[in-house]
Amino acid sequence: MGASSTLLMVSHGHCLLCFSCLVTLIAHFESHLKPFLFFLSISLSLSFRRLSVSVLMGLRLPSKVLEHIISFIDANEDRNSVSLVCKSWFETERRTRRKVFVGNCYAVTPAAVARRFPKMRSLTLKGKPHFADYNLVPDGWGGYAWPWIEAMAAKTPSLEEVRLKRMVVTDECLEKIAASFKDFKVLVLTSCEGFSTDGLAAIAATCRNLRELELRECIVEDLGGDWLSYFPETLTSLVSLDFSCLDSEVKLSDLERLVSRSPNLKSLKLNRAVALDGLESLLRRAPQLVELGTGSFSDDLDQEALSKLAKAFAALKQLKCLSGLWDVLPEYIPLLYSVCPRLTSLNLSYATVQMPDLVDLLSRCSKLQKLWVMDLIEDKGLKAVASCCKELRELRVFPSGADLDETDVALTEQGLVSVSEGCPKLESVLYFCVQFTNTALVTIARNRPNFRCFRLCVMEPFAPDYRTQKPLDEGFKAIVERCKDLQRLSVSGLLTDKAFEYIGKHAKKLGMLSVAFAGDSDLMLHHLLSGCESLKKLEIRDCPFGDAALLENAAKLETMRSLWMSSCFVSFDACKILSQKMPRLNVEVIDEHPPETRPESSPVERIYIYRTVAGPRLDMPEFVWTIHKTPEIGVSNLAIKHCCGRFTFHTLYLISILFPLRC
Amino acid sequence: MNGFRDVCSSSGPVMIGVPPADEDEDENAALSSEDSSCPDQSVSGTEAELDLALGLSIGLNSRRNHSKVRSSLSSLSSSSSSLTRESGTKRSADSSVAASKGHVAVGWPPLRTYRINSLVNQAKSLANEDGLSSDIQKYTTKNGVVATKKDDARFIKSSKTPMLVKVTMDGVIIGRKIDLNALDSYQGLAKTLEHMFFQIPSSVANTQGCRTIKETNASELLDGSSEYIITYQDKDEDWMLVGDVPWQMFLGSVKRMRIMRTSSETGVGKYGFLYIVKATLFQIVQMMVRRDKRRQEQT
Numbered sequence: 001m002g003a004s005s006t007l008l009m010v011s012h013g014h015c016l017l018c019f020s021c022l023v024t025l026i027a028h029f030e031s032h033l034k035p036f037l038f039f040l041s042i043s044l045s046l047s048f049r050r051l052s053v054s055v056l057m058g059l060r061l062p063s064k065v066l067e068h069i070i071s072f073i074d075a076n077e078d079r080n081s082v083s084l085v086c087k088s089w090f091e092t093e094r095r096t097r098r099k100v101f102v103g104n105c106y107a108v109t110p111a112a113v114a115r116r117f118p119k120m121r122s123l124t125l126k127g128k129p130h131f132a133d134y135n136l137v138p139d140g141w142g143g144y145a146w147p148w149i150e151a152m153a154a155k156t157p158s159l160e161e162v163r164l165k166r167m168v169v170t171d172e173c174l175e176k177i178a179a180s181f182k183d184f185k186v187l188v189l190t191s192c193e194g195f196s197t198d199g200l201a202a203i204a205a206t207c208r209n210l211r212e213l214e215l216r217e218c219i220v221e222d223l224g225g226d227w228l229s230y231f232p233e234t235l236t237s238l239v240s241l242d243f244s245c246l247d248s249e250v251k252l253s254d255l256e257r258l259v260s261r262s263p264n265l266k267s268l269k270l271n272r273a274v275a276l277d278g279l280e281s282l283l284r285r286a287p288q289l290v291e292l293g294t295g296s297f298s299d300d301l302d303q304e305a306l307s308k309l310a311k312a313f314a315a316l317k318q319l320k321c322l323s324g325l326w327d328v329l330p331e332y333i334p335l336l337y338s339v340c341p342r343l344t345s346l347n348l349s350y351a352t353v354q355m356p357d358l359v360d361l362l363s364r365c366s367k368l369q370k371l372w373v374m375d376l377i378e379d380k381g382l383k384a385v386a387s388c389c390k391e392l393r394e395l396r397v398f399p400s401g402a403d404l405d406e407t408d409v410a411l412t413e414q415g416l417v418s419v420s421e422g423c424p425k426l427e428s429v430l431y432f433c434v435q436f437t438n439t440a441l442v443t444i445a446r447n448r449p450n451f452r453c454f455r456l457c458v459m460e461p462f463a464p465d466y467r468t469q470k471p472l473d474e475g476f477k478a479i480v481e482r483c484k485d486l487q488r489l490s491v492s493g494l495l496t497d498k499a500f501e502y503i504g505k506h507a508k509k510l511g512m513l514s515v516a517f518a519g520d521s522d523l524m525l526h527h528l529l530s531g532c533e534s535l536k537k538l539e540i541r542d543c544p545f546g547d548a549a550l551l552e553n554a555a556k557l558e559t560m561r562s563l564w565m566s567s568c569f570v571s572f573d574a575c576k577i578l579s580q581k582m583p584r585l586n587v588e589v590i591d592e593h594p595p596e597t598r599p600e601s602s603p604v605e606r607i608y609i610y611r612t613v614a615g616p617r618l619d620m621p622e623f624v625w626t627i628h629k630t631p632e633i634g635v636s637n638l639a640i641k642h643c644c645g646r647f648t649f650h651t652l653y654l655i656s657i658l659f660p661l662r663c
Numbered sequence: 664m665n666g667f668r669d670v671c672s673s674s675g676p677v678m679i680g681v682p683p684a685d686e687d688e689d690e691n692a693a694l695s696s697e698d699s700s701c702p703d704q705s706v707s708g709t710e711a712e713l714d715l716a717l718g719l720s721i722g723l724n725s726r727r728n729h730s731k732v733r734s735s736l737s738s739l740s741s742s743s744s745s746l747t748r749e750s751g752t753k754r755s756a757d758s759s760v761a762a763s764k765g766h767v768a769v770g771w772p773p774l775r776t777y778r779i780n781s782l783v784n785q786a787k788s789l790a791n792e793d794g795l796s797s798d799i800q801k802y803t804t805k806n807g808v809v810a811t812k813k814d815d816a817r818f819i820k821s822s823k824t825p826m827l828v829k830v831t832m833d834g835v836i837i838g839r840k841i842d843l844n845a846l847d848s849y850q851g852l853a854k855t856l857e858h859m860f861f862q863i864p865s866s867v868a869n870t871q872g873c874r875t876i877k878e879t880n881a882s883e884l885l886d887g888s889s890e891y892i893i894t895y896q897d898k899d900e901d902w903m904l905v906g907d908v909p910w911q912m913f914l915g916s917v918k919r920m921r922i923m924r925t926s927s928e929t930g931v932g933k934y935g936f937l938y939i940v941k942a943t944l945f946q947i948v949q950m951m952v953r954r955d956k957r958r959q960e961q962t
Binding site: 131133134135136170171172175191196198217218219221245326327349350352398399400401432457459461514516541542 | 768769770771772773774775776777778781782785827829838839840
């Protein structure tokens with residue numbers, strides 16, 4: 001409708017009105033950018049009749065106007081498209097981009113990013129490869145946040161938000177953030193490590209406008225709970241606080257005061273050390289909470305305390321997300337009944353709730369969209385979920401280790417089948433199961449073709465379909481054939497090359513694939529690399545493929561973000577050839593033995609290949625070997641620790657400052 | 664780096680379960696024949712199961728007597744005699760053997776370290792209450808899940824796990840961390856600290872100013888003849904002078920360290936004055952640079 005009104009304005013020569021219509025259009029149609037840009041250029045050409053056609057494509061469009069238009073565009077993919085149109089659009093876009101996302105911190109240098117986006121307000125970085133979560137990447141591999149923080153502190157001191165995932169963050173980084181960014185607001189660290197509670201104290205004490213401080217599953221050196229008391233009395237802007245991964249106890253009075261003076265507090269995730277009485281007093285002070293992560297839920301409470309806690313929970317009228325619930329005792333589950341009808345997200349993956357109580361709880365959560373549980377839920381629990389939680393979009397079932405001793409496994413493939421039948425909106429699944437069948441996978445695919453993310457982990461490697469003893473090829477074939485929008489897939493169980501042929505043929509939108517203990521030969525990798533068009537991240541462990549497939553599909557690797565292979569049969573020779581062939585790939589060999597000491601054809605332990613414009617990195621430890629591009633040099637081992645890099649940087653910095661004085 | 668090899672080779676290019684003592688060449692030769700074999704599912708005859716040491720399979724053996732191993736693997740096992748074969752029913756023996764040989768498939772099943780730690784902690788805390796917890800414990804040890812980075816089952820198993828200790832210095836804004844396990848004596852410690860804090864004054868230069876630090880020798884630091892002394896905070900939260908106790912005892916009790924100035928006058932004084940002068944000079948320089956930049960941007 002907007003389009004037709006704009007055309008009308010244009011035909012009447014009302015340029016200004018046309019322009020305002022255009023602007024409102026942009027504000028609505030962010031994702032349909034390309035056709036819109038085309039339309040924009042046409043309408044502009046019609047309205048500004050005096051301008052010649054060659055000038056149309058935005059070259060002479062006043063930069064202020066262009067800037068204003070582009071500032072409405074939020075999504076980074078759209079902004080990337082905008083920056084490819086022409087030089088002036090590139091310049092305008094880069095000056096207005098506020099949220100920068102770098103998926104691999106070694107793909108580009110921090111200085112380049114800081115230079116390109118001077119008005120950056122939010123930076124999101126990812127460091128180590130995904131398999132680092134499972135201890136496959138040795139300590140010291142890299143992913144240091146320091147060079148980024150340092151570069152941003154120097155070039156973009158108005159940075160307000162930093163979100164890091166799988167990076168090594170030190171206390172120096174945190175102190176630098178606190179000291180350099182005056183208006184710092186948001187710090188979210190997911191699966192990070194390398195810092196202690198001293199760093200948190202620095203952030204708490206110095207960032208006067210801090211809004212969010214979230215530590216999600218980080219490994220923190222816990223030096224005590226007094227970091228919380230460093231929040232000044234003047235800090236009232238807190239919106240989100242998550243310290244659930246810390247161990248030591250924080251002073252309850254400090255926490256209570258902090259919560260009382262934060263009227264905007266929406267999300268509070270406590271650690272295990274906060275007991276139930278503490279929880280009660282906090283909930284009393286923050287009835288506006290939208291997300292709550294409780295502490296330990298297992299103290300002995302008398303009747304009065306119980307009723308007070310029940311009242312506190314009932315007062316949480318806006319609560320949507322609930323997590324924590326460590327060690328929850330069955331008799332305390334009814335306390336949660338009052339919040340269940342409004343809950344959209346429930347994380348019971350650390351709660352030792354068993355069957356009948358689980359069903360009682362979940363049957364009251366009719367609006368639930370996201371559910372994380374342990375396999376204590378069993379098939380009957382999942383059947384209940386399928387009948388009660390019709391809005392369910394994401395389901396994760398984690399192993400608890402409880403049923404390995406029994407002959408009757410209580411959680412089987414049937415659970416997932418019933419959920420796929422009963423929940424029409426289900427699109428994301430992570431399911432740990434002991435065994436699976438092809439028919440179950442086929443049924444699931446038929447029921448639920450709208451999967452975006454399907455991660456099945458059959459916990460026993462090489463486990464075939466337990467009824468027919470066949471590989472799970474047909475099952476996964478059904479999944480990739482039916483689920484046209486599948487973006488993320490993890491396969492497991494017994495799989496032959498055929499499975500990967502199907503994946504290569506059908507999974508056209510697949511962005512991330514994880515494979516373990518599967519395949520027969522090189523064909524497997526060849527199918528994947530030549531077939532999956534949208535593949536961005538591929539991670540493989542313990543699969544029997546070798547050099548040929550990798551070298552044949554070398555060109556594909558530059559279209560992907562990264563490829564991880566461990567315990568496969570890729571030889572060092574192949575790595576060298578690959579690196580020479582593809583100059584913009586970093587081929588990192590992570591191996592304890594120096595490659596010179598073993599025959600060139602022997603397999604290397606781990607390889608991590610990623611595309612980069614930054615060249616080989618300088619902060620590698622001794623066990624990481626990057627292949628030099630010139631064959632004569634061979635392998636170089638540049639093990640400059642990042643702190644030494646800092647020394648040289650500072651000396652050079654000082655020299656560069658002094659120089660202009662002389663000229 | 665010994666631990667590295669153990670863990671790496673157990674999940675190395677050879678299928679898991681092969682003892683690390685094997686020769687690499689044998690394994691590769693055996694495995695290369697695997698590529699051409701077509702995958703069958705069941706292997707008749709032996710109930711042999713490769714010591715996958717995942718323990719996961721061990722729990723299910725009673726139900727499944729067909730091998731969970733592909734024929735290619737069992738051909739590997741037949742060709743390589745040193746592979747261990749365990750009958751599936753001897754669960755406890757398997758787990759103990761598996762644990763003793765350290766055959767652990769690193770990172771399988773794929774659960775985050777944080778979650779595994781949490782499970783283990785929960786098991787410990789509910790040790791006497793629930794049958795569930797003991798299952799969790801059994802699960803984590805049986806499956807050889809490589810749990811935490813904190814305890815000894817680290818990826819890089821070595822006696823020299825990095826022991827990072829924070830060092831702050833009077834007058835320096837940002838503290839540093841040093842790895843005490845990489846050093847072997849007080850001399851090494853003093854040298855490292857000298858290198859970190861004294862040799863390059865601009866190393867901690869920031870907008871708040873840089874400090875002139877008098878050239879100090881490592882030996883001077885240790886014997887107290889320089890202006891600075893090194894102190895450390897031990898487990899009892901007392902601040903002690905470094906150098907009094909034997910090195911190993913020091914390693915065991917140190918929590919953090921601090922380099923203190925011993926001059927009685929703080930701030931003002933000969934060095935205080937120089938500090939102020941240098942700080943102001945630096946500020947001026949910074950201002951001029953910023954002004955130039957702003958001018959450049961405006962044009």
